[in-house]
Amino acid sequence: MDQRVFMKGNEAICVGAIAAGCRFYYGYPITPQNDIPEYMSAHLRAMGGTFLQAESEIATINFILGTSASGKRVMTSSSGPGISLMQEGLSYMAGSELPAVIVNISRSGPGLGGIAPSQGDYFQAVKCGGHGGYRMPVLAPHSVQEMYSLAMLAFDLADKYRNPAMILGDAIVGQMKEPFLQTTYVSTVSPEKPWALTGCEGRPRQHVKSLYLKDNAIEVHNWKLHAKYRRMQEEEVRYEDYHLDDAKIAVVAFGTAARVSKTAIQWARREGIKTGMLRPITLFPFPSSHLDEVARRVDIVLVIEMNTGQMLEDVKASTTCHDKIRFLGKPCAMPTPEEIHRELRKLSGRGE
Amino acid sequence: MEKKVFGRPKSLVDVKSHFCPGCHHGIAHRILAETIDHFGLREKTVGVACVGCAVFLYDYIDVDVAEAPHGRAPAVATGVKRAQPDKFVFTYQGDGDLAAIGTSEVIHAANRGENITVLFVNNTTYGMTGGQMAPTTMLGQKTSTSPYGRDFRKDGYPIKMAELLATLEGTAYSARVATSTPGQIRKAKEAVKKAFEMQMKEMGFSIVEFLSTCPTNWGMKPLDAQKRVLGEMSEYFPLGVYKERKQADFL
Numbered sequence: 001m002d003q004r005v006f007m008k009g010n011e012a013i014c015v016g017a018i019a020a021g022c023r024f025y026y027g028y029p030i031t032p033q034n035d036i037p038e039y040m041s042a043h044l045r046a047m048g049g050t051f052l053q054a055e056s057e058i059a060t061i062n063f064i065l066g067t068s069a070s071g072k073r074v075m076t077s078s079s080g081p082g083i084s085l086m087q088e089g090l091s092y093m094a095g096s097e098l099p100a101v102i103v104n105i106s107r108s109g110p111g112l113g114g115i116a117p118s119q120g121d122y123f124q125a126v127k128c129g130g131h132g133g134y135r136m137p138v139l140a141p142h143s144v145q146e147m148y149s150l151a152m153l154a155f156d157l158a159d160k161y162r163n164p165a166m167i168l169g170d171a172i173v174g175q176m177k178e179p180f181l182q183t184t185y186v187s188t189v190s191p192e193k194p195w196a197l198t199g200c201e202g203r204p205r206q207h208v209k210s211l212y213l214k215d216n217a218i219e220v221h222n223w224k225l226h227a228k229y230r231r232m233q234e235e236e237v238r239y240e241d242y243h244l245d246d247a248k249i250a251v252v253a254f255g256t257a258a259r260v261s262k263t264a265i266q267w268a269r270r271e272g273i274k275t276g277m278l279r280p281i282t283l284f285p286f287p288s289s290h291l292d293e294v295a296r297r298v299d300i301v302l303v304i305e306m307n308t309g310q311m312l313e314d315v316k317a318s319t320t321c322h323d324k325i326r327f328l329g330k331p332c333a334m335p336t337p338e339e340i341h342r343e344l345r346k347l348s349g350r351g352e
Numbered sequence: 353m354e355k356k357v358f359g360r361p362k363s364l365v366d367v368k369s370h371f372c373p374g375c376h377h378g379i380a381h382r383i384l385a386e387t388i389d390h391f392g393l394r395e396k397t398v399g400v401a402c403v404g405c406a407v408f409l410y411d412y413i414d415v416d417v418a419e420a421p422h423g424r425a426p427a428v429a430t431g432v433k434r435a436q437p438d439k440f441v442f443t444y445q446g447d448g449d450l451a452a453i454g455t456s457e458v459i460h461a462a463n464r465g466e467n468i469t470v471l472f473v474n475n476t477t478y479g480m481t482g483g484q485m486a487p488t489t490m491l492g493q494k495t496s497t498s499p500y501g502r503d504f505r506k507d508g509y510p511i512k513m514a515e516l517l518a519t520l521e522g523t524a525y526s527a528r529v530a531t532s533t534p535g536q537i538r539k540a541k542e543a544v545k546k547a548f549e550m551q552m553k554e555m556g557f558s559i560v561e562f563l564s565t566c567p568t569n570w571g572m573k574p575l576d577a578q579k580r581v582l583g584e585m586s587e588y589f590p591l592g593v594y595k596e597r598k599q600a601d602f603l
Contacts, residue, residue, distance in 0.1 A: 024435060050434050054427070055460040062424040062457070066400070066431020069418045074431075092421045197416040197432065199439050201395035207410045209401075209419035 003182050009147040010035035010077075010174040013103055013167065014043070016151030017075050019185040022101070023049035024074040026063040028056055028082060031115045032171035033105035036077040057082040061089030061102075068098040069208040071196025073155055077103035080121050081112065084129070090164055091130030094225070095210025097195075099158035101151070102136075103167045105174040108332040116332045117171035117256060122310035125168045126284040133222075135229040137165040137236055138283040140254040141173055145180035150281070152185050157236065159189045161228055168283060170306065172256040172334055238281035239290060243269065247276030249347055250294050252315055253304040254280050256334055261304055264340035273348045283311070288318035295319040300347050304328045304335060361385035363394045363414045370408065374567035374574025377405060379531040380473055380540075381412045384444070387544045388415065391552070393440045398432050400425045400443040402454070405479040409444045423454025426461035429468040440551060442469040448478040451487040451511050458517070458559075465522030465556035469547045472513060472559055475566040476585065483569030487511045490588060495569070510588060514561040518594035524556035526595040530563040532581045536591070546596065555597050563589055 007015070014036055017025075025040035037053065044051040050067075054060040060076050067074040078086065083104045093100060104125065108118035123129075125138045137157045139150040150167055158165040197208055212218040240258075243265060244250060253261045258279040268275045278294050280287050295301050301324050303312045308329050316322060328335065328343050360366060364385035371377045388394050394415055401409040403422035410417035420428040425443035433441045450458050450472050461468065477495055478484040485498040488510050492501040502510075518526040525547050529540035540562065547558035563585050565577035572580065 026431070052430075052434060055456060058424065059427040059430075059457055059460065062420060062427030063431035063434070065420070065424075066418060066428040066433075067435040068431070069428070070398070070432050070435035072435045074435075088421050089424070092419075096419065197398045197418055198436065199396040199398060200414070200416050205410075205414050205416050207417050207419070209410065209417075211407060211419060 002184065004179050005182050006177060006179045007144060008035055008175060008177045009141070009144045009169065010105065011039050012144045012148040012180055013077070013151045014039040015182065016148040017101065017155070018043065020073065020152040020155040020187070022073040022075050022155060023047070024067045024072050025050070025076065026052050026054050026060045026074070027076050027078065028054050028060050030079045030082045032107060032117070032174060033077050033079050033103065035174070036103060036105070057085035058088065061086040064100045065089055065093055065096070065098060068093065068100045069197050071193040071198060075101040075103065077105065079105050079107045080109045083121065083124065087130035091132050091134060092210050093164050094130070094134035094136065095132065096208050097162040098164070098208065099162050100164050101154045101158055101167065102164055103169070105169045105171060107171065114332055115171070117306060117334055118332055119170060119255060119257065119306040119310070120331060121168065122283065122305070122307060125166050126286070126314070134225060135232065135284055136163055137161070137232055137285070139165070139167050140281060140283050141167065141169055142255050142259040142279065143173070143180070144176065144178045147173060148180055148182065156187060156189050161232060163228065168255065170256050173259070233285040236282055237285045237287045237290070239287040240279040240281060241276070242279060243276035244278060244294060245276070247274050247298055249273070249275040249300045249302055249344060250298040251275065251277040251302045251304055252280070252291065252311070253277060254283060254311065257304045257306050260335055260337055261340055263337040264344060267337065267341045268344040268348070271350070273344055273350065275344050275348070286314045286318065288314070291315060292319040295321040295324060298324065300324050300326060302326045302328060302343065302347060304340060306334060307331050361389045363388040365412050365414050367411060371405065372568040374565055374577050376475070376531050376562065376564035377473065379537060380471060380562050380564065381409070383537070383541050383544050384471060385413055386541065387548055388413070390545065391548055396438065397440040397442070398436065400429045400432065400441070402443065402445040402449040404446045404449055404481070406444050406446045406449065406473060423449050423452070424457050425449070425454065426457040426466070426468065426470060430461055430466050433466060433468050437467070440548070442471060444471045445473070446479065447472070447474040447476065447488040448486045451513050459520070462517045462520045462557040462559070463522045465524070467551050467554050468557060469551050470559040471544070472561045473564045474513070474561055474589065475564040476510070477566050477569045479566050479569055483566070490584060512589060514559065514594050517559055522556050523559070523595055524550040524597040525558035527593040528561040528563065528589060528591050530581055530586055530591055532578045543593070550597070553599070555599070563591070
């Protein structure tokens with residue numbers, strides 16, 4: 001039954017994950033996502049599920065690998081530096097075609113960086129942070145509602161493609177508290193996992209692996225994976241159009257940057273500045289063709305990110321209208337509505 | 353009437369071995385398969401293979417097998433066992449895998465008392481990558497990355513994993529065996545049985561370290577490699593049971 005609840009974004013992810021049938025969570029503490037392991041430790045064991053705090057993120061992702069290979073829905077969460085440590089395991093899981101949900105409530109880097117909210121992990125998430133070349137669906141929530149609903153979607157996408165899926169958030173969308181509608185989860189994928197390693201009772205033995213040494217085997221495997229990523233690009237592009245119909249300026253932003261932009265866009269519209277936003281919800285697959293179509297009909301495309309311009313590269317790769325593209329970046333903090341509003345006024349010719 | 357007294361274990365796949373002449377992986381595989389058969393576990397076992405020569409476990413043992421990144425097999429096995437506590441879960445790892453890159457994973461799996469069984473094959477070198485120095489490489493032993501012989505002042509000492517893991521509260525069973533004589537093979541099999549029993553009784557983490565050969569990378573004839581195991585290797589790495597938890601030991 002649908003009900004309205006008031007909760008932190010990080011906790012809403014947990015509620016969504018549990019609703020989607022996730023009963024296994026492994027993790028290692030790191031700021032600013034500790035609400036997630038704390039929530040899972042308090043709730044999963046009580047409901048017969050499994051919470052286990054690992055000795056490292058490297059161990060975490062390999063607990064995940066083992067549980068996923070057992071055919072169970074499993075999740076972890078971390079932040080930038082911890083996600084870096086998981087890249088080895090993510091590459092193995094992509095190669096072994098194992099589903100799981102990985103949450104990155106990112107902080108600012110590189111290195112230890114800072115704990116300020118940031119979108120500096122865009123490259124790592126969408127361009128394949130681990131070795132060998134692979135992709136995963138990357139979902140970018142901009143509200144507590146989406147922290148909940150995209151968590152459920154992430155499990156379905158992971159199972160549909162037998163692939164890890166990532167939720168890329170930041171400290172603001174993780175820490176902010178707002179009401180959201182808790183809807184009933186309806187799965188869109190089959191629960192059957194005939195490939196799972198459950199002991200070979202009544203069937204031949206089977207393996208979950210990523211090593212292919214025989215002639216051409218790894219090439220065949222790589223083309224198979226590639227076809228899967230192409231299918232994601234055809235079937236899973238998600239985005240929100242916000243006041244784009246008559247817009248002359250199209251903001252392109254995701255996550256928290258998009259949430260703040262909405263306020264600035266409302267202010268600008270009140271002044272008659274026709275501005276709107278294309279908000280990618282899936283960062284991979286990126287809404288490239290839609291972005292190109294939008295870029296052709298507006299005067300200016302303003303990319304806003306909490307980094308120095310990472311999605312900007314995908315925007316440029318999506319359209320030939322490069323002369324229209326502008327960028328506003330803040331690598332280690334949330335841009336304020338005032339800053340974005342000022343930029344929109346400037347770009348519309350209203351000056352400072 | 354003729355009675356069959358010896359045959360291929362049911363859990364050992366009937367394929368040609370790809371291992372080098374004189375390598376002991378085949379013996380360890382057979383002991384593993386025989387023990388799986390002995391306890392009737394073939395259909396409820398999930399194995400975890402690691403990186404290196406040991407990865408080909410899945411070609412030889414007729415059970416479900418997952419493949420782990422280098423050193424991470426105890427973590428993968430943890431994930432399998434937590435998801436399926438009713439299954440029998442083991443890892444099969446070499447010394448480069450378990451005693452170097454995977455020390456963190458094996459120590460913490462043991463310390464958690466994870467109900468898994470680790471078969472650890474120690475041949476004092478990295479086999480598949482071409483005979484480089486391992487953490488278990490003996491002092492003075494020449495390898496492709498210790499061409500003047502391992503020097504403790506520069507390279508440290510060979511690590512004794514069976515002893516080290518025995519110190520941890522969560523370890524239920526830790527033993528070191530060898531497979532260079534028929535008598536040792538019998539003892540090795542007893543140790544593997546014990547390790548299996550620990551898991552089946554949910555008593556915690558169990559490990560059996562096999563002193564093994566790598567004639568190819570040691571540059572030795574197989575029989576000389578056997579002699580090395582019986583000699584200098586078992587002198588530094590003494591055979592025996594380092595820990596055996598009794599039911600009453602639990603805190």
